[in-house]
Amino acid sequence: MAEKQTIELPVAAFRAMLLNFGPQHPATHGTLRIKMELDGEIITKATPYIGFLHSGFEKLGEHLDFNQYVTVADRMNYMSALNNDIAWHLAVEKLFAVEVPKRCQYIRVILAELSRISDHLVFLGTHALDLGAFTAFLWSFREREKLYDIFEMITGGRMTTSFTRAGGLWADMPKGFDDKVLEFCAQFPARLQEIEDLLTRNRIWIDRTKGIGVISGEEAVSYGLTGPCLRASGVVWDVRKAEPYSSYEDFDFEIPYGENGDVYDRYLVRLEEMRQSVRIAEQAVRNMPSGPVDVDQSKKIRLPPKQKVYTEMESLIHHFEFIMPGKGPKLPAGEVYVPTESPNGELGYYIVGDGKSKNAYRARTRPPSFVNYQAFSKMVEGRLVADAVAVLGSLNIIAAELDR
Amino acid sequence: MDLSDRISKQVLTTKLDEIVKWARKHSLWPMPFGTACCAIELMAVLASRYDLARFGSEAIRFSPRQSDLMIVAGRVCNKMMPVLQRIYLQMPEPKWVIAMGACASSGGVFDTYSVIQGIDNFMPVDVYIPGCPPRPEAIIEAVLMIQEIIAKERQEI
Numbered sequence: 001m002a003e004k005q006t007i008e009l010p011v012a013a014f015r016a017m018l019l020n021f022g023p024q025h026p027a028t029h030g031t032l033r034i035k036m037e038l039d040g041e042i043i044t045k046a047t048p049y050i051g052f053l054h055s056g057f058e059k060l061g062e063h064l065d066f067n068q069y070v071t072v073a074d075r076m077n078y079m080s081a082l083n084n085d086i087a088w089h090l091a092v093e094k095l096f097a098v099e100v101p102k103r104c105q106y107i108r109v110i111l112a113e114l115s116r117i118s119d120h121l122v123f124l125g126t127h128a129l130d131l132g133a134f135t136a137f138l139w140s141f142r143e144r145e146k147l148y149d150i151f152e153m154i155t156g157g158r159m160t161t162s163f164t165r166a167g168g169l170w171a172d173m174p175k176g177f178d179d180k181v182l183e184f185c186a187q188f189p190a191r192l193q194e195i196e197d198l199l200t201r202n203r204i205w206i207d208r209t210k211g212i213g214v215i216s217g218e219e220a221v222s223y224g225l226t227g228p229c230l231r232a233s234g235v236v237w238d239v240r241k242a243e244p245y246s247s248y249e250d251f252d253f254e255i256p257y258g259e260n261g262d263v264y265d266r267y268l269v270r271l272e273e274m275r276q277s278v279r280i281a282e283q284a285v286r287n288m289p290s291g292p293v294d295v296d297q298s299k300k301i302r303l304p305p306k307q308k309v310y311t312e313m314e315s316l317i318h319h320f321e322f323i324m325p326g327k328g329p330k331l332p333a334g335e336v337y338v339p340t341e342s343p344n345g346e347l348g349y350y351i352v353g354d355g356k357s358k359n360a361y362r363a364r365t366r367p368p369s370f371v372n373y374q375a376f377s378k379m380v381e382g383r384l385v386a387d388a389v390a391v392l393g394s395l396n397i398i399a400a401e402l403d404r
Numbered sequence: 405m406d407l408s409d410r411i412s413k414q415v416l417t418t419k420l421d422e423i424v425k426w427a428r429k430h431s432l433w434p435m436p437f438g439t440a441c442c443a444i445e446l447m448a449v450l451a452s453r454y455d456l457a458r459f460g461s462e463a464i465r466f467s468p469r470q471s472d473l474m475i476v477a478g479r480v481c482n483k484m485m486p487v488l489q490r491i492y493l494q495m496p497e498p499k500w501v502i503a504m505g506a507c508a509s510s511g512g513v514f515d516t517y518s519v520i521q522g523i524d525n526f527m528p529v530d531v532y533i534p535g536c537p538p539r540p541e542a543i544i545e546a547v548l549m550i551q552e553i554i555a556k557e558r559q560e561i
């Protein structure tokens with residue numbers, strides 16, 4: 001009789017399953033790819049692959065002059081383009097060692113805060129959409145359309161606005177702008193409450209978000225998280241308070257923070273930030289200083305007013321020189337870094353000027369999404385596949401800002 | 405009343421391909437290939453104010469196998485182009501493509517080493533939308549143009 005044979009099946013080798021998430025997936029909000037190793041439905045390892053939207057932003061910074069680059073900076077975090085514009089020109093102004101007038105700073109604050117609201121509204125809408133709640137998406141986009149109207153009124157564009165200039169703004173506020181902002185601020189908190197009523201105490205929402213993607217305060221700091229993701233872990237850090245720029249020290253507002261550092265807290269922190277942004281925008285409109293918007297002409301970094309160009313020889317020459325390649329104001333030699341609080345976290349531009357041309361020698365961006373994305377693997381490992389979508393939504397990764 | 409008389413009052417006669425085209429053009433299932441800024445504006449078109457559902461194209465499908473209209477929204481980079489091509493090939497015939505925005509149409513402001521200078525170098529495009537990003541009205545116009553193309557196309561059934 002033949003001897004009984006046992007065959008060992010390689011069971012263990014078959015257990016791990018490789019799942020490709022992205023690069024084309026509705027929940028990735030663009031182009032992210034995550035390679036996940038699964039044990040059943042549990043993620044054992046998640047490796048993000050980036051670079052699917054690398055567009056050479058920093059190289060463009062070396063080829064475009066300091067005013068032209070604003071069109072490109074817009075398209076970095078397109079959900080809040082104005083925050084990028086302001087951050088870029090704050091850095092340029094620091095290199096030129098000029099400070100814009102108070103009125104300009106206040107208008108920038110209004111625009112930055114309204115942009116923050118519009119960014120958080122996209123977060124709210126798409127995050128809810130990813131987790132299966134469709135109404136929140138429609139309602140938050142309804143509010144966003146109102147913001148688009150305001151942006152269109154002052155900048156002429158809905159999304160990519162390219163509004164700031166070194167040493168000022170493209171234009172002063174138009175008539176009726178302040179009323180429109182106040183009107184929005186008056187009705188927005190009630191509308192936000194409606195959206196919140198859909199989600200905050202919703203059993204399904206709480207089950208999908210509470211205790212998911214937890215990161216402690218210390219870990220968040222060591223990963224370099226900033227913005228709402230850091231504050232949700234209980235670390236109270238906001239560049240607007242810690243290192244005020246653009247007159248943020250004049251405004252009375254609070255920094256919302258969470259306790260648990262999970263998806264639910266990140267959602268709550270963003271909701272509260274929108275309310276604080278409304279407060280800041282209201283204060284800025286009510287206390288709007290009068291005076292010029294641009295720095296005075298003696299600095300020679302801002303185009304002369306059109307009226308003067310047509311009537312005065314001096315201004316006409318200045319205008320020509322400003323536009324001509326190789327002429328006009330040159331970036332001073334030196335390096336600067338200016339951090340700002342963008343909706344996703346600390347957004348800073350690092351510029352090196354060589355004193356010879358209008359273009360930066362090096363234009364580096366410190367994008368919040370790139371740094372925040374590091375913590376993703378840590379947050380999802382050991383969790384279910386479905387939680388990856390929730391965590392990704394809560395980090396609010398903007399692919400364009402991540403890959404640049 | 406005569407039977408043929410009754411029929412002529414209640415029944416509409418047409419050619420088979422005409423009716424198929426008519427049905428097709430009013431029930432487009434778009435697949436948004438959103439990579440950047442344009443994708444946000446595309447969301448605005450689907451949301452309340454502009455409401456693409458009025459033109460029968462609100463059934464957004466994220467799977468290429470279920471859709472017949474691809475909207476490429478945003479810049480496409482060298483690393484992403486093979487993905488886009490493969491997704492395009494996965495769509496069943498008949499299919500149409502909209503290149504939304506300056507980047508998808510021509511590279512836009514991103515004249516750099518990594519951005520594809522127009523997706524039409526690698527795949528067929530039916531309608532281009534200018535703008536950076538285009539206004540929602542322009543996107544609706546593009547969908548209407550696709551409907552026109554469908555109405556004029558000769559389809560074998």
